[in-house]
Amino acid sequence: MTPPSITQLLIILLIIVLLFGAKKIPELAKGLGSGIKNFKKAVKEDDEEQNASEQSQIKQTTATTENTTLKDSQKQES
Template sequence: MTPPSITQLLIILLIIVLLFGAKKIPELAKGLGSGIKNFKKAVKEDEEDNQSAQNERDPSQIKQTQTQQDSTQDSTKKQEA
């Protein structure tokens, strides 16, 4: 399948302008842009919330994990000797 030619794209653009009107198209684009901006902002906030929640519970988990790793390394060293 070949990509649409310039003539076909112009016809599609003309149909869109006729359907929505010249004034409505910038409003639609603005709404789409602000929607994307809000979505990105929400994703960023969610990632920050997850990171801060992980940092809050990490100190106790880090100690437990380090203790488990130390005991595993000690037992591995004993088995090798």
């Protein structure tokens, strides 16, 4: 599929201006930009939350392993 030519892009732009008006287009672009920004922020927060959860699980596993090892060594000393 070939990309649209400049003439086709200008026709599309003209139709958009006719449909929404010149004053609405900046508002639509601003809304789209803030939506993308909020989406990226939510994805980043979700990744950070998931990493924190994984680190917590690793700490719990390490602590459990250390406790088991300590108990085993105390039993062997007895």
